[in-house]
Amino acid sequence: MIRGKEQQPFRISEGGEIERTRPLAFSFDGKSYTGYEGDTLASALLANGVKLVGRSFKYHRPRGIYSAGPEEPNALVNLRSGGRQEPNTRATQIELFAGLEAKSQNRWPSLALDVMGVNDLASRFLFAGFYYKTFMGIPGWHFYEHFIRKAAGMGTAEHVSDPDLYDKMHGHADIVVVGAGPAGLAAALTAGRSGARVFLIDENDKPGGRLRSERETIDGKPAMDWAASTLAELEEMENVTLLRRATAFGYYDGDTIAVLERVSDHLPVPAPFQVRQRRWLIHAKKVLLATGSTERPLVFDGNDRPGVMLAGAARTYANRFAVRPGKHAVVFANNDDGYRTALDLAEAGIEVRGVIDPRTGGQGPLKEDVIAQGIDVVSGAIVVRTHGYLGLAGVDIADLATLQSGAMPETRYIPCDLLATGGGWSPNVHLYSHQSGKPVYDPAIAAFVPGESRMNDRSIGAARGRFSLGDCLADGYTAGQESAEALGFTTGAVADIPSTDEQATGPLKILWQVPALPGRKGRRFVDLQDDVTADDVKLAQSEGYVSVEHLKRYTTLGMGTDQGKTSNINGHGVLAEARGLDVSEVGTTTFRPPYTPVAIGAFAGREVGRHQNPVRRTPMHDWHLAHGAQMMEAGLWMRPQYYLGKDEPNSREAMFKAIERETLAVRNAGGISDVSTLGKIDIQGPDAAELLNRVYINGWKTLAVGKARYGVMLREDGVALDDGTTSRIGENHYYMTTTTAEAGPVMEHLELHLQVHWPDLDVKVASVSDEWAAMAIAGPNSRAILQDLFPQLDLSNEGFPFMGVREAKLGTFPARIFRISFSGELAYEIAVPAGYGEAAWERCLAVGESHGLVPYGLEALNILRIEKGHVTVAEIDGRVSAADLGFGKMMSSKKRFVGDALSTREGMDDPGRPTLVGLTPVDGTTRIRAGSILVEDPKAPPPVPKLGHVSSTAPISPNVGHPISIGLLKDGPNRIGDTVWAVFPLKGEAVQVKVTSPNVFDVEGARLHG
Amino acid sequence: MADAVILARRSALAGILQPGDHGANRFDGPGIHLTERTPFSVVQIEARADTAPALADALEAATGTAPSLTPNQSAGTGRPRILGTGTGRWLVVEPEHRDLAAYLRGALPDTVAITDLSHARTVLRLSGRDTRTLLAKGCAIDMHASAFLADTSRMTGLFHAACLIDCRSAEPVFDIYVHRSYAVHLFEALLDGALEYGCRIA
């Protein structure tokens, strides 16, 4: 496509990995451009001559593309739009796709004209940590903060929802190889050939790593040929899984590698049913970290100008993307990469106007090659300053020795639009460090390398400071083979390690900061993203922030989205120089996961929206929905709150009407409610009664077969854990019920005690919560309804007394019937196997219709039980004792039970503790709110002494005729008949209340026993 | 009396499981086949640890299937199949055709705790090309064919629900026993995860 070519003035006509037959249109800041498939956004922008791509964090300085990978500090853009908008996305890692939309960030009104650029002029006032020293006065920090926050931040996010899906996957491997550069490919190859299960994980669209960026050879052929054939062999192996576009972002316990696979980020939108990203957790027996290394910048005056670029990145753009990152280049490096870069740039048709090398003397064959090409090499020299504003115009160079002697050197100006710069390479020790691995300093490469392995990991190739291609290959072949063998796989003969034709290189010259010209106040940026300069580091040091952690926190060095990939070690080097120490003595900050930032959605996977947590459904769930039930969450369960009639709107009035209707129906005729959510535990064995005796406060040895008993359990610290009924349904067979909320904890409580503390008890417990559907039928007509359901049963008070238990058939299937009551009415609970639950429920309603039976929900249930003073989780709230709930007398003194010992402590045994009482408004009409506090004097100034609180209330109690509530009141039993105040200062309310017994309805229990 | 209505044992997935093809339409056919096995009988039997071998013998005598004393092993072809679920604890399972719990109560000594869980478990059968991958989405155990062999089972968490996963064949065919109240949740999670492979529900 000719059009694409015209628009890409910096594109080289041949070479690279791009598909020139597949042009892709994209836009940046609203302007349209064209790139090619195989481009990144960064390479496509460079191809189009776009150099200014962002503004820095603090000073809003113009910034360009600095790198070609995950370390990018500058080129952060807001990618896509609407719900798919992604702020702070590194242009260097965005694969170009058709229609890509990107915008620059942290500028207003435009990238070229940014008003906040005024910060740059005021930079002397905005030095490191300036905000700790001011903004303390009137009107206070919160006022100033408003403006600081607006100025800070990087990208802009909006509250829009994400239309894409995320997935999570587990993997298991013998060997995980992280990174598919030469070392990783070689390791995966030898490990894979052994038959071991191998995961090879690479963050790029295709394997090769640095091989893609260099012009090296393996066995005399282009290195990428070797990579391609290796890849082809790996793809044939069923035991090898290759994850592309997948970043191993964290190393977790148990040799678990967390990986983010970007499944669809290279597409305009994910395909139907396809996810955007997939988060893997891969459990490995061995981990080979072939994570490569990151090039360090050089720190000099004006090193942040658009057009200044890492040397390795310049090679990447030229070699892999066929892009000239400039027309006239200067190379400035403290190692032989400078010469390699000059050669590659020259090959790409860029005019190289000089290689500035701070070293003196001969450095070997690469330098000779450069000189042979007629490129000017200036030894013992440095770049002392750059020129230009929105883009590089030229550099000043000077003699290093002269500068270091304190004299003012002569400077020479070289006009250029590209300055390729490199300070050596730092191994990527991030994953190694995530598991508390301690990197050690290697002075030969002026970088930290992995120290001792704490996990089953081994770093190979550049990740451990072996930078030559030959070393990387050898490391990979050997590590893959040895790791497989250590796991018991056979690898046969040692594979031939391919040969390379690298040139020897000389040592680098450590240069943490390039000296500034005397008297010049130029800024030398250590951290490009967060605008931390060498002077900031020195200021922090002079103020005593000398630990690397203090430095990081005081100056924000390394706190950006790049986590200091290009800045940390230079910053620590500058600090070390200021302190007169070696870098190894100041150490490094701790690398934290993730290696590169990970979308929060990828951790949630599909567990979002209504799938955030499982929903538990009772066997009658569908019936409730079909019959007007308004459902509410009860933990993971959904339960009916109340039932609306066919044509009733879901309004507040209708709700109150429904609740009243249901409450009255239970008291006057009959109601049925779904109590399937209660925990149910099957207890079998000769020691079952002994177990019950030990976990409940009351005695269980005398309970007869066919009878149920109410019990209360305590925690070991004497606080009430749960209550419920347990029935004896056979000689050695009991059926325990728990509250809905405590079903799990009680089961675990029993299992723990049986397995750990009382293994001698011959008893087994099994959860049968899901086996039984349960429904409560309550009300004066319940006996008649039951009789219709179970004509075979004698339901008289004598034949089936209160707390009796019967087994009977309901039609053809078994049912358990319990004469127990939560509402205080004559009531029964029927349990049937869950698959018959809905049928039994419908049967009850069909039979009960003529008796006025209606379904009732939790709201009515709550009113009914408050009328009776029965407690729920609102009272058993994790702080009350059995005695507080009025169960003091139930606590048996004839046996020992869990929680008895610590119940006797003074604080637990104090008779003045708040105790359960009933509370009625003195005026008979004012509603008492739950959560009210009971006080003597509603007008007392704070702090007001508290007597207790209101735990449960019913704003309407149609049966009693006035609002009712229960609560806990200090010295409660002795205060019955008194009045106190229930205050609710959150709404400015105070209600005078009369203290009563908790039970205010049918106190004698005539109905229950009716 | 409408006993016929009452007799109808209702699956937790009644009305939820929609037969047909769902999700991606793959040229090589759906990667996942999903069915519910219902009605199904599931009975837990548990012995005191020192009587486990004796119970195993009694179980074999009663059912014709010898349960394995090795952890995580399944035995039997289906009528019944016996799955190890703990030390001295098994699930005896089969398609419902008799009152299995009552039968076992009659056939086993009374030192055994027998708990009918037929209604407490919903049983899903998953098969097809992508089954192991689908399971790996929601479960941390190793689903690879070399690690999760036929006639072994695992109790584990699958999409946050407690499950027993029984590998019937390396093909792969898996039976998944989930607590009834979680059945819809698990089904939805499985279907959601299966859409990219195509899912055929029978």
Place this chain on the structure above:
Amino acid sequence: MAEYSVFSLIKNALNGHKSWQRAWRDPEPKPSYDVVIVGGGGHGLATAFYLAKVHGIRNVAVLEKGWLGGGNTGRNTTIVRSNYMLDDNAHFYEKSMKLWENLSHELNFNVMFSQRGVLNLAHSDGQMDRFARRGNSMRLNGIDAELLDRKEVKRMVPYLNYSDEARFPIYGGLLQPRGGTARHDAVAWGLARGADRLGVDIIQNCEVTGFKRTGNRIEAVETSRGTIGCGKIGFAVAGNTGYLASKLGMKLPIESHVLQAFVSEPLKPLIDHVVTYGAGHFYLSQSDKGGLVFGGDLDMYNSYAQRGNMETIDHVMRGGIAMVPSLSRLRLLRHWGGVMDMSMDGSPIIGKSPIDNLYLNCGWCYGGFKATPGSGWVFAHTIAEDEPHPLNAGLRLDRFERGHILDEEATGPVPGHH
């Protein structure tokens, strides 16, 4: 030492920042001190500061094994609040809140205390009732609190998930308007500078390795920088309290657990308050630098490692997206862990110990940061007077054997559940 102010800032800017002094000295340890505080985090430094300022005890050393504020002071989620229900906690944390409100002035160091409001969301009627009880108790204790219904919550924080798709709908919330955040590192530095200016010796890289005892007294501490005599000694070492106590043969009602914290990439202002999700463990605020700072529940097992695991990370992120769906595409930049000294009832322990001249300040669970000035204030009082202040009388160590438990979360003696 020069005061920090906008004038000093301008003056220094014009002279090239040559005259800024060290924020605190780096002294050699003296042979002995009237009071030795072990632990150079916020609590230890605040204790030294108030010992010197309020009680005139200036011959004080703070011993820090690493770098100042390197423990939980420098790795928490920076939330400050006093929204407690139980009186003993409420009065103590409210004292701390009042100190926070003047702390930047008191220290002449901007700790960026930002009273942006702390909102706890409720997802059921029962939870609303519990919040009402807490809010009413706060009001009766003279602490600000507001109970918001769903509509009011929506007006305040419109970006939460109010849709029918939400698994746990929002019913309302409890707001403490005076709650907020502070710049955690600045608190350590400001206190260090403040204490130093009053004569306190802050000794970094000085690890306590043992104790010299005579009878029921500690005569001196053995450290990596020599033996240092002490008249009185206070522990303010959070997650390492049990470890130090074990060197004295003491067992405490404390377990060390790991709590993770998270920060997103920096963004322009997006979240203006501190908001907590009530149907899972997630809380969220945005730092002044722009990072969304969030946290969740403990990893639920004992740990001294300052890093956590993925299960909890997933749990937290799920909670986050459940509360604020727009978080989905934003990116997690960094996560880390802190070691929490979880007490057995979830409330702190500040007071005397079974050893005559040893005082304990521990059991902070994950609430230690907000307590920093209050903790130092009452601990200084306790050390100076050899007697707890009424504000920490309820936080005594012997409350466990006496049964006066302060279980704010009502979850019992299981440290992981608080």
Place this chain on the structure above:
Amino acid sequence: MLYIDCPYCGKRAHEEFTYIGDATKKRPDGAEKNDPAWVDYVYTRDNPRGPHLELWHHGLGCREVVKVLRNILTHEILGAGRPADDIPLPETETKP
């Protein structure tokens, strides 16, 4: 993930387990109600900065309680067994 070797189920990720706590605390069954052993049992902990014996409940597995020896400074799992098992420190020194 921590991988715990459940005596019945085999090696499983810790997310299948619920952490119970210190396994060295023996319930003082039979001790008098006012015996300080109860306060000690419920409240005080060694909390060692190193190997720690602890109980985990395999709730998403066989529902058995597993005793685990774990270095709580490094999270390294050094052994696992049933509650009554004696789990010795491994012979090789644990990594710091």
